[in-house]
Amino acid sequence: MITTRFRGALASAFFMLAAPALAHSTLEVQQAPVNSTYKAVVRIGHGCEGSPTLKVRIRIPDGVIAVKPMPKSGWTLEIVRSAYDKSYDYHGTPLTEGVKEIVWTGRLPDEHYDEFVFRGYLTSGLQPDAMLYFPTVQECEKGADRWIEIPTEGKSAGDYKFPAPALKLLAPKTH
Amino acid sequence: MLAGGGQAFAHAALVESVPADGAVLQVRPAIVHLRFNEPVSPLVVRLIDARGGIREDLSVMMHDHSIGIAIPENLPSGSHILSYRVTSADGHPVAGSMIFSIGHISTSADKPAETSERPIHSLLWLARLVFYLGAFVGAGGALFVTWVAPSLRLLLVGRVLRGFLAAGIAAAIVSIGLQGLDALGRPFVDFPSGAVWLAGLATAFGTSAILASTAFALAFASLLARGGSRRALSLAALAGVGLAFAASGHASAATPQWLMRPVMFLHAVAVAYWVGALLPLAVVVRRFPSQAQPVIRRFSGVAVAAVAVLTATGLMLAYVQVEAPKNLFDTDYGLVLLAKLILVAALLALASVNRVLLTPGLEVSRDKSRHRLGRTIAIEIGLAALVLMVVGLWRFTPPPRALETSRAAAASPVSLHIHMPSIMAGLMVSPGHVGSSQVRIALSSPASRPLDAKGVTLILSRPADGIEPIERSARKVGGNAWQVDNLVLPLAGPWQIRLEVLISDFDKTSLEGTLVVRP
Structure with a gap:
């Protein structure tokens, strides 16, 4: 046990220099062009205040269609389908409904790290340069961490305790 | 990638605290333990005690996922806030507060601490008394010297009055700081703090203190000046005293203000005329017996009007503030008013004796009447001082009119x-x-x-x-x-x-x- 009389500013300056670790729920690839298929890898770094994770739920935002989750051994997979906000053109086929939520059920101790994968199409109607959020709920043995905070204007994810995993949209690639 | 994708920080979270957040304990915990879900280092730990005092010099022990904060021994009973800002290994700060109470949860009754408030109240009262003396004895006295007895060389009286005025200015200024302490509920050690003085100036009394200090300075100048300007100065000082009293206090806060403020102005001016005359008058009667007669006659002529004004305005103010006769006995404000009324009645009785019996006697048997007159004026001075002491207590007693409203608001x-x-x-x-x-x-x-x-x-x-x-x-x-x-x-x-x-x-x-x- 160490007894310290610390100086806040000094300690803060020291710790700010240390490299950031990855333990918010985030996407592995954090930018992608619209009008393309995107493979999302959601990273879960820890449980809810030490409690093991039993369920990971991801909501699919409007404009992301033809979503397919990747099954995971040891986890059961559910998909919740419902109507899209409008009809989307997917390579000539109109789509009016599809996956809006993915639910993995299993067990992930606080000490372990895991990734949850799905694929989806970023439709051309999405605005390049905007952020697209995939609100994620981590349900645990005790409590839940809801990574669902979407920054309001003038704020960034860093201002929040539980920011939603975010993807920066880029201009479509020219063929 | 990191820059484009925003930050991804580790997320340290408080898992538990011992004692638990919100706990009510019989004795002070020697150490408060905060356990997090990952190792953390403390950045800032503050204890805001039940009296609002901030303690930052706490010793903190780090142990793995926990930090232990040593709690100082001299904590008062009540609720305390322990505020912390820690950082996990990656430098992302996490902050929060927990509350624990010793003995009982803080209530409005023990906030701010009684022990620190009483000396401030005594000082406020004392400063208020000196302020009143400056206004009524000082500025009122200057008026008497310059208007009622301009031909007499009252050098000693002038010096004494200037002393009262200087003390009044000092009291007005000190009162600003004391009012600030009282308004913010701060302990006396915060007296030099700028925020305290700004808060004091922002109260209604701030305006009064500035007006009164100006008036006192004018009165001071009138006692040193020569010729016609001294009369103008002392008259302006009297008006300043009236304005100062109209600007703050219970009476000026009552509705309708367009009526209550002028009434308060007249009341203060009449009091200043009367009370201010007593000290110089006593000196005139003793030292200048041959010239006393015309001076007393001049004073008495206006004094009758002044007494009429102050009685009428006083009754009006009392009527508005007290609302119902039973409030005279049931509230602190009423009791102070009763005490004041009794003292003022005695003062008026003495004044009538002076006017009806002794003043005419001056012409017949000078020495005897002069002696008696001098004595009754001395008693009048004592009574007037008592009245001012009692009136100073009003600073701490809301009038029944306001009690009614504040009770409703507090509930x-x-x-x-x-x-x-x-x-x-x-x-x-x-x-x-x-x-x-x-x-x-x-x-x-x-x-x-x-x-x-x-x-x-x-x-x-x-x-x-x-x-x-x-x-x-x-x-x-x-x-x-x-x-x-x-x-x-x-x-x-x-x-x-x-x-x-x-x-x-x-x-x-x-x-x-x-x-x-x-x-």
Whole structure:
């Protein structure tokens, strides 16, 4: 046990220099062009205040269609389908409904790290340069961490305790 | 990649605290332990004690996932806030506050600490008394010297009056700081603080103190000046005294102000004329017996009018403030008024004796009457001083008129309405005083329809005082109503409040506002 009389500013300056670790729920690839298929890898770094994770739920935002989750051994997979906000053109086929939520059920101790994968199409109607959020709920043995905070204007994810995993949209690639 | 994709920081979170957040303990905990889900280092730890004192020099032990904070021994009983800001290995700071109470939860009764308040009240009273003496004896005396007895060389009297005026200026200035301490509920050690003086100036008394200091300075100058200007100066000083009294105090706060303020002005001016004359008059009677007769006659002529004015205005003020006769006996304000009335009645009786019996006697048997007159004036001076001492107590006794309103206001909960584009929240904090309160939260849509939610968290903080967020989750009590029981608010004043409303599993909205906790 160490007894310290610390100086806040000094300690803060020291710790700010240390490299950031990855333990918010985030996407592995954090930018992608619209009008393309995107493979999302959601990273879960820890449980809810030490409690093991039993369920990971991801909501699919409007404009992301033809979503397919990747099954995971040891986890059961559910998909919740419902109507899209409008009809989307997917390579000539109109789509009016599809996956809006993915639910993995299993067990992930606080000490372990895991990734949850799905694929989806970023439709051309999405605005390049905007952020697209995939609100994620981590349900645990005790409590839940809801990574669902979407920054309001003038704020960034860093201002929040539980920011939603975010993807920066880029201009479509020219063929 | 990191830059483009925003930050991804580790997330240290408090797992538990020992004692638990909100605990009421019989004795002071020697150490408060905070356990996190990963190793942390403390950045800033502050203890805001039940009296609002901030202690930053705490010794902190680090041990793996926990930090232990040594709690100082000399804590008063009541509720204390331990505010912490720690950083996990990656440098992301995490902040929060926990509350623990020793003996009992703070209530408005033990806030701010009685022991620190009483000396301030005694000083306030003393400063107020010296202020009154400056106004009535000093400025009133200057008026007498320059108008009623201009031909006499009252050198010693002039010197004494200037002393009263100088003391009055000092008292007015010191009172500003004392008023500031009282308004902010700060202990005496904060007297030199700029915020205290600004708060004092911002009170109604601040204006009075400035007006009165100016008036005292004018009166001081009138006693040194020669010729006609001394009369102009002392008259201006008298007007300044009247304005100073009209600008603050219980009477000037009463409605209708267009009537009460002029009434207070006249009352103060009449008192200054009468009381101010006593000291110089006593000297004139003893030292200048041959010239006393015309001076007394001049004084008496106006004095009758002054006494009539001060009696009439005094009764008017009392009528408005006391409202019902029973309040004379049932309230502190009424008792002070009764004491004042008895003393003033005695003073008036003595004055009548002087006027009716002794003054005419001056012409017949000079020495005997002069002697008696001198003695009764000395008694009058004593009585007048007693009246001023008693009146100084009004500073601490709200009049029945105001008691009625403040009782009604104190009983009603503090309410707050927060409006966002997508959601509205109404908060009722009862009783909303320092101590434990219940918070009722009603959620509605912008169209004022009840709005259902999955969860509501109430977060309170005071960044200005270095108090990091205190989180409490609300429980649903039906429909759109949520409740937080036993929310301990140990400090009065503004708290930043944030409501986090979970609308669905994936949608959360934050509402922010300011809650003002009553002392």
